[in-house]
Amino acid sequence: MQNTPIRVGALLCLLIFTANADAIVIRHDAGSTGFEQPPQRIVALTWSQAEILLTLGITPVGVASVPGYHKWHSNRPPLPASVVDVGHRGNPNLEVIAGLQPDLILGYNFRHANQLGRLQSIAPTLLYRQYPSGHDNQFRYFQQMLRITRDLGRLLQREAAATAAINGMQQTITEARQALAGAGLAGAPVVLGKFVGMGMGLRVFSDHSLAADVAGQLGLENQWHHSLPGRDFSHIQLPQMLALGNVHLIIFGDDSDETALMQRSAIWPQLAFVRRNQVYRVANSWGFGGPVSASLLAQRISQALLAGRYAEQRHPEGRP
Numbered sequence: 001m002q003n004t005p006i007r008v009g010a011l012l013c014l015l016i017f018t019a020n021a022d023a024i025v026i027r028h029d030a031g032s033t034g035f036e037q038p039p040q041r042i043v044a045l046t047w048s049q050a051e052i053l054l055t056l057g058i059t060p061v062g063v064a065s066v067p068g069y070h071k072w073h074s075n076r077p078p079l080p081a082s083v084v085d086v087g088h089r090g091n092p093n094l095e096v097i098a099g100l101q102p103d104l105i106l107g108y109n110f111r112h113a114n115q116l117g118r119l120q121s122i123a124p125t126l127l128y129r130q131y132p133s134g135h136d137n138q139f140r141y142f143q144q145m146l147r148i149t150r151d152l153g154r155l156l157q158r159e160a161a162a163t164a165a166i167n168g169m170q171q172t173i174t175e176a177r178q179a180l181a182g183a184g185l186a187g188a189p190v191v192l193g194k195f196v197g198m199g200m201g202l203r204v205f206s207d208h209s210l211a212a213d214v215a216g217q218l219g220l221e222n223q224w225h226h227s228l229p230g231r232d233f234s235h236i237q238l239p240q241m242l243a244l245g246n247v248h249l250i251i252f253g254d255d256s257d258e259t260a261l262m263q264r265s266a267i268w269p270q271l272a273f274v275r276r277n278q279v280y281r282v283a284n285s286w287g288f289g290g291p292v293s294a295s296l297l298a299q300r301i302s303q304a305l306l307a308g309r310y311a312e313q314r315h316p317e318g319r320p
Helices: 004-020 047-055 066-071 094-099 109-120 141-155 159-182 210-217 238-244 256-263 291-314
Strands: 024-028 031-035 042-044 104-108 125-128 189-194 201-205 233-237 248-252 279-282
Touching (some): 042 047, 047 066, 047 104, 189 210, 189 291, 201 210
Antiparallel strands (some): 024 031
C-alpha cells in the first residue's frame, strides 16, 4: 500500500490529461490560447473577422463601428440588426463589451495589442496581423485571411463551412480568370485604388494586399509595388499618376466628388489610362476581408475589365 499516493497521483494526472485532450489551442499572433469548448458569444473588433464569422454561420454579439461595416465593408454578408455596436475599432468601449459577457474577442495586433490585457480580463482574446512588418516582407494578407478562416472554423466547430467558403472563393477566382483569359486580358497591367478623402489623391494597393493578390490569381499584373511602412497600400497624388503609364485603373467605391475634382484638372486628360478609356469605377469592395470579400473583388475586377473589353470591341476608336 506504500505506492497508493503514487498511484493516486498518476491517476489524477491521467484524468487531467484526458480532460484536456479535447481542448482546442489556437496559435494567433499574440500567443496561444486554449479553449475547453467552442465559444458561443463572440465580439469582433474588426469588420473582417465579423465577415468571417457570418460566413461560418455565426452571428457575433458585438462588432466595432457597425455603420462602417455597412458603408465601407458593403455589408456582405449582411450584419443582423441584433448585433451591438461596441464602439470605435481602434478604441472600443470595454464597458459595453463586458456587458455582452463574451467568451471570445477577436481583433488585430496593430489596433488592439496595447489593450490586450484589458480585453483578456473580459474574455479570451485572439489577435491577428493585418499588415506586413519591416522584418517580414513575405507576409500576404490573402494567406492570413485563409489562416483566420480555418482557425475559426476549427475553434467554432464549423470546419466544413470554412472549407466550403474557401472552395467557393477559389472557384469564383478560377472562373473569372478563365473569362479574362478568353477575352485576351491575361497579363493585363492593373492598378487598384480607392478614394479615401484625399482630394486629388488616391490610395493604391501594393503586392501585399488582398486586392493585388486576387488580381494576380486572376492572371493580371499589379503595377503598384510600393507601400507605406507597416501597410499594404500607399497614397499618391494626381501628378504622380503620370508615371503609371498604360494601365487599367480600377477604383473601388463611389466618391463622385473626388472624381469630379480630378477630372477638372489639366493633368487628368493627359494620363495614358484616361486617354485609352481604361478607368473603371466598381462597387465599394473591402480590401481586408475574408472569402466573401475576396470573391467580390474577383467578380468586380473581372466584370469591369470584361465590360471594358466588350466596349472596346464594339467601338475600336474608343469607348463611348
